Amino acid sequence: MATRDDLEVKILKLLNAGGGQGLISGGDLSAHLGISRTAVWKHIRALRALGFLIEAIPSRGYRLKKGRKDPFNEVSILSAMGTDLIGRRVYFYDSVPSTNTRAFELGRTGEPEGAVVIADSQTMGKGRLGRSWISPPGVNLYTSVILRPDILPQNAHNLTFLSAVAVAEAVSGFCRKRPTLKWPNDVLIAGRKVSGILLELASEADKVNFVVAGIGVNINTRPGHLPPEIRDTAASIMDSSGSPVSRLRFAVNLYSKIEKWYKIYLRHGFPPVLQAWKGFFDMEGRTVSVHTIGRTIQGRCMGVDSDGSLLVKTASGPVQRIISGDMSGHR
Amino acid sequence: MATRDDLEVKILKLLNAGGGQGLISGGDLSAHLGISRTAVWKHIRALRALGFLIEAIPSRGYRLKKGRKDPFNEVSILSAMGTDLIGRRVYFYDSVPSTNTRAFELGRTGEPEGAVVIADSQTMGKGRLGRSWISPPGVNLYTSVILRPDILPQNAHNLTFLSAVAVAEAVSGFCRKRPTLKWPNDVLIAGRKVSGILLELASEADKVNFVVAGIGVNINTRPGHLPPEIRDTAASIMDSSGSPVSRLRFAVNLYSKIEKWYKIYLRHGFPPVLQAWKGFFDMEGRTVSVHTIGRTIQGRCMGVDSDGSLLVKTASGPVQRIISGDMSGHR
Numbered sequence: 001m002a003t004r005d006d007l008e009v010k011i012l013k014l015l016n017a018g019g020g021q022g023l024i025s026g027g028d029l030s031a032h033l034g035i036s037r038t039a040v041w042k043h044i045r046a047l048r049a050l051g052f053l054i055e056a057i058p059s060r061g062y063r064l065k066k067g068r069k070d071p072f073n074e075v076s077i078l079s080a081m082g083t084d085l086i087g088r089r090v091y092f093y094d095s096v097p098s099t100n101t102r103a104f105e106l107g108r109t110g111e112p113e114g115a116v117v118i119a120d121s122q123t124m125g126k127g128r129l130g131r132s133w134i135s136p137p138g139v140n141l142y143t144s145v146i147l148r149p150d151i152l153p154q155n156a157h158n159l160t161f162l163s164a165v166a167v168a169e170a171v172s173g174f175c176r177k178r179p180t181l182k183w184p185n186d187v188l189i190a191g192r193k194v195s196g197i198l199l200e201l202a203s204e205a206d207k208v209n210f211v212v213a214g215i216g217v218n219i220n221t222r223p224g225h226l227p228p229e230i231r232d233t234a235a236s237i238m239d240s241s242g243s244p245v246s247r248l249r250f251a252v253n254l255y256s257k258i259e260k261w262y263k264i265y266l267r268h269g270f271p272p273v274l275q276a277w278k279g280f281f282d283m284e285g286r287t288v289s290v291h292t293i294g295r296t297i298q299g300r301c302m303g304v305d306s307d308g309s310l311l312v313k314t315a316s317g318p319v320q321r322i323i324s325g326d327m328s329g330h331r
Numbered sequence: 332m333a334t335r336d337d338l339e340v341k342i343l344k345l346l347n348a349g350g351g352q353g354l355i356s357g358g359d360l361s362a363h364l365g366i367s368r369t370a371v372w373k374h375i376r377a378l379r380a381l382g383f384l385i386e387a388i389p390s391r392g393y394r395l396k397k398g399r400k401d402p403f404n405e406v407s408i409l410s411a412m413g414t415d416l417i418g419r420r421v422y423f424y425d426s427v428p429s430t431n432t433r434a435f436e437l438g439r440t441g442e443p444e445g446a447v448v449i450a451d452s453q454t455m456g457k458g459r460l461g462r463s464w465i466s467p468p469g470v471n472l473y474t475s476v477i478l479r480p481d482i483l484p485q486n487a488h489n490l491t492f493l494s495a496v497a498v499a500e501a502v503s504g505f506c507r508k509r510p511t512l513k514w515p516n517d518v519l520i521a522g523r524k525v526s527g528i529l530l531e532l533a534s535e536a537d538k539v540n541f542v543v544a545g546i547g548v549n550i551n552t553r554p555g556h557l558p559p560e561i562r563d564t565a566a567s568i569m570d571s572s573g574s575p576v577s578r579l580r581f582a583v584n585l586y587s588k589i590e591k592w593y594k595i596y597l598r599h600g601f602p603p604v605l606q607a608w609k610g611f612f613d614m615e616g617r618t619v620s621v622h623t624i625g626r627t628i629q630g631r632c633m634g635v636d637s638d639g640s641l642l643v644k645t646a647s648g649p650v651q652r653i654i655s656g657d658m659s660g661h662r
Binding site: 101104105108128129150152153154156157159160184198199200201202203204205206207209293323324 | 436439459460481483484487491529530531532534535536537538540624654655
C-alpha cells in the first residue's frame with residue numbers, strides 16, 4: 001500500500017508535469033492515483049503545509065506555482081529525484097546530531113545502499129579527524145549516502161575521491177568559477193572551502209560492510225553564519241553565484257553525480273574516478289605542507305599516486321608517499 | 332561514589348584474599364569499605380543471589396566456599412580480572428542478539444578501549460562473512476572487545492591475527508592437545524573448530540576509529556548443543572580437557588592474553604604477533620583450497636606474507652597472494 005508520503009510525491013510529480021497551463025483536474029489526479037477527490041484534497045492541503053504553493057482553480061483543477069524558494073523536504077526531494085539508486089530512500093530530518101551518525105545507525109541495521117540522510121541542520125556536525133562541521137539551518141546541504149560496494153577496506157579511500165569528484169562537478173554547475181580540489185577531498189572556490197567530505201565505514205577485517213559518505217556543502221551561507229575563525233577560509237556557492245541557490249536543485253544534482261560516478265566505479269574501478277579527480281586538482285608543482293600523524297612534510301607536490309596517495313618531493317630529496325594527512329598549499 | 336556492583340566486587344576480592352581459614356569478619360569488611368555492617372550483610376545477600384556460596388559463621392565472619400561451578404557474571408569476572416586495560420569495563424548480558432553488535436554501538440557512542448561485552452547467550456550470534464555463530468546459553472564464551480589503536484584501516488587485519496594468537500594461547504592452557512590455527516583466525520583442536528573470531532571496525536577512510544574483536548569459544552558444548560551440520564567440524568575445549576572448564580577462568584585468562592599481545596603490538600608492531608601466529612599454523616607445505624570472492628584457488632600453502640596474506644602456489648605456477656578468503660586443508 002502506498003504511504004501518505006508516496007501519494008504526495010506522486011501528486012507533486014503530476015503537478016510538475018502539469019497539463020495545459022500547468023493545470024491538472026482533481027478528477028484526473030483521483031483517477032491516476034486511485035483515491036477519492038476528497039483524499040486528493042487532503043493531500044493537497046498537506047503539500048501546502050509543506051510549503052508548496054498550489055492553486056485550486058474552481059472547476060478547472062490544481063496548479064503548482066513556482067515560489068521564491070523551493071521547499072526543501074523529503075517530498076520535494078523525492079519528487080525531483082531522477083536517480084534509480086542514490087536517493088531511492090530519503091531520510092529527511094529538521095535536525096540531527098550528525099547525518100553520518102544517523103546513516104551509520106541505518107547501515108548497521110541493514111539499510112540498503114543508495115539511502116540518503118539529509119538534515120536541515122546538525123547539532124554535532126562532524127568533519128574529518130574528529131573536527132566539527134558548522135551546520136546552521138535553512139541554508140546548506142548536510143547529507144550522508146549509504147553505499148555497499150564489494151571492496152576491501154583498503155580501497156574504501158577510493159570513495160573519498162569519488163565523492164569529491166561528484167561534489168566538484170555539482171558545484172561547477174552553480175558557480176561562475178571552476179572549483180578546485182584540495183587533497184584528498186575539500187572542494188574550494190577561489191581557494192576557500194565550500195565543501196568537506198567525511199567518509200566512514202563499517203567493515204570486517206577483509207570486507208567492507210558499508211560506507212557512509214558524509215557531505216557538507218555551504219550553499220547559501222553568509223559570512224555572518226560562520227564563526228570568526230573560519231570566515232577567511234570558508235566560502236559558499238552563493239558567494240560565487242551572486243544569488244541564493246536552490247538547495248533542492250543542488251541536492252538533486254549532487255545525487256545524480258554520485259550515482260553516475262558510483263556506477264562508473266563499480267564497472268571500471270578507480271582509474272576513471274582518479275582521472276576526473278585530477279582534473280580538479282591544481283596543486284601539482286606547488287609547494288605544499290602536509291600535516292600527518294606526528295609530523296609535517298614540506299616540499300613540492302608531485303601529484304597523486306594510482307591509489308590516491310599524495311606524492312611530495314622534499315628538499316632533502318626523496319619523494320614521500322602520504323596516505324593520510326592535511327595539506328595546505330602556497331602559490 | 333562506589334556503585335553497588337563496585338562494592339560487591341570489592342567484597343568478593345576481600346573474601347577471595349581471605350584471612351586465617353579464609354575468614355574475614357563483618358567488622359573488617361565494614362572498616363575496609365567504609366560502610367555499615369548492615370550494608371555489608373545486604374551485599375553478602377546480593378552476592379549469594381548471584382550464585383556465590385558465602386558462609387556466615389556467627390561471631391567469626393564470612394567465608395567464600397568454592398562451588399562445583401564458578402558463577403559467571405559481571406561481578407565474578409570483575410573480581411577475578413588481573414588486567415589493567417582489557418576488561419576495565421565489563422558489560423555482561425544474559426542474552427543479546429550479538430556481542431559484536433552491542434560492542435559496536437558502545438564504540439560508536441565513545442566507549443573507551445578495553446571495554447568488553449560478554450553474553451551468556453546470543454540470539455543472533457555472528458560469524459565471518461555474514462554467517463551465524465551457534466550460541467547456546469550456560470556453556471560457552473561469547474565476548475567482544477573494543478580497541479582503539481591508532482592505525483590505518485588496512486592494518487586492522489593485524490588485530491585478527493592478534494586475537495587468534497591470544498585465543499590459541501588461552502585454549503592451550505586448558506587442553507591436552509596443542510591447538511592449531513587455520514588462516515586467518517579459526518582455532519582448531521585436532522582439526523575441529525573450537526573458536527571463531529569476527530573482527531569489525533569503524534573507521535574513516537584513513538584512520539581507524541575503533542575495532543571490535545568478537546570472539547566465540549566453544550568451552551563446554553556437547554555435541555547435542557550443536558546443529559547436525561556442524562557436529563563433525565566443531566569441537567569444544569571440554570572435548571579435549573575431558574571435564575567441564577570454568578568459563579570464568581577461561582575468560583579471565585583470555586583477557587590477560589589479549590592485553591599482553593595488544594601491548595606488544597602497540598610497542599613493537601605486527602612482526603612479533605605474526606611470528607607467534609605462525610607457531611600455531613601447521614598448514615604450510617600442505618595442499619589447500621581457498622575460497623575467495625568469485626573463485627577457488629587450489630595449491631600448496633607457502634605460508635603467510637609479512638602482512639598476513641596467505642601464499643598459495645598453484646599447479647600452473649605462480650604464487651597467489653590471498654588477502655581474504657576461507658581456507659580448507661588436506662593432509
